[in-house]
Amino acid sequence: MIIVGELINGTRARVGAAIESRDAEFISELARRQAEAGADYIDCNSGRVGEAEADDLAWLVGTVQTATDRPVSLDSADPRAIAAGLAAWQGQAPPLINSVMADDRRLEAVLPLVVESGASVIALALDQAGADPSPERRVALALELVERITGMGIGCERVFVDPAVAPLSTRVEAPSQACAAMALIRRELPDCHIICGLSNVSHGLPGRRLLNRTFLAQAIMSGLDAAILDPQDRELMRTIHAAEALAGRDEWCLRYIQKHRAGLLD
């Protein structure tokens, strides 16, 4: 499982304030704690748009890479901010670009950056922000988008397809349709990663952590192998270890048993 730690997000009040005041200690600590908890990428979202975003993202990347060797995930809708983040990155492992969708203008600006930097990229199965396409349309969008991305010479293993799960509170069928979409995408694109921004599924409902980890178990069985989440949620991480073993992705259950011996399942 590939974990993208979600905590450095400027829309969270305390994080937004730390970004604005350039509080490097606070951001570094957040990066370090997520890496220790098992994050493979550290997502950086400035929470602001316009001119400030590019500066913010460059500063976040600079700060995160002093704290940990984990690559960053550049979380922005603005190709200029992504370019600024990539320019600031000096680490070994290439970053993850979060995200592109089937919208020509942004794709044309972002895909050359992916090619040039060797980054990986999240391909969101949407054609416009705020849309809620049918399950069939989502799968079609994902396949079209991946074809376009790999057509530029970007290998499937660098593409993270995100079926863009709508919240359960908006449509009760959304999570089960997302699982069905993941199973189809997994079958059609066995070498791509499948990712989701986990917390969206529980938006607007109580008991969000319970819903998040329960959905994660279900999505892993459907082919999900990456997620944007809070790696400090121990019960969630336990669920991942169990769900991966149950999905047949942990030969002899060796990783599961190792986590158990390390006391991580208690």
Add this chain to the structure above:
Amino acid sequence: MIIVGELINGTRARVGAAIESRDAEFISELARRQAEAGADYIDCNSGRVGEAEADDLAWLVGTVQTATDRPVSLDSADPRAIAAGLAAWQGQAPPLINSVMADDRRLEAVLPLVVESGASVIALALDQAGADPSPERRVALALELVERITGMGIGCERVFVDPAVAPLSTRVEAPSQACAAMALIRRELPDCHIICGLSNVSHGLPGRRLLNRTFLAQAIMSGLDAAILDPQDRELMRTIHAAEALAGRDEWCLRYIQKHRAGLLD
């Protein structure tokens, strides 16, 4: 979700002793606690075979029905013990017979009892005890068995198909193959129930409760709508409420929100 409470099982040392000494108070309390925790059926397994089993099962049924109005599940491989249990049952709601499999001798003895009593029945997708058929064979066995059962005039809604999940520790593919089998059975037999004896999946591994609840979430997304389990495991019951909502079986999430208001998700 239909819950069959598993705790009255004579292979558990304390329960076996209570059955042997006819400790009605102990068994009644176990029945009552499971009903309060949400069991729809109270499983009765004497843990003994031969002559003793029929007497044990009749006594268990008599004891359970003084403690709760929930119907019993008669858990025996011996048609004589099942007949004795049915004869002792005086409750309103018909019992569940646990179980039959595709083995002619037992089927011929048990199906007339199902017809006569109006009971429901668990159809195990196995052709002999201890077998581990291929996933395709399991689905074929389930369909054949259900055809035979419904051919006797027993309605699909009285049949609980059990895909007989093998432990993860014996084959790492077993749980994912079981989920795939459940999805197929759900498609072929939309009106049947799909059940599993949950704890088998984690046999031989540490962290069993974590594995059990994680697999249950996955199986519910695949079409499972009944399970034999410990209803006193609160984290497991929480997972059920969340998993059912996520599987789209809880319109407007009303049951989930109600459970949350009742403090059952904390």
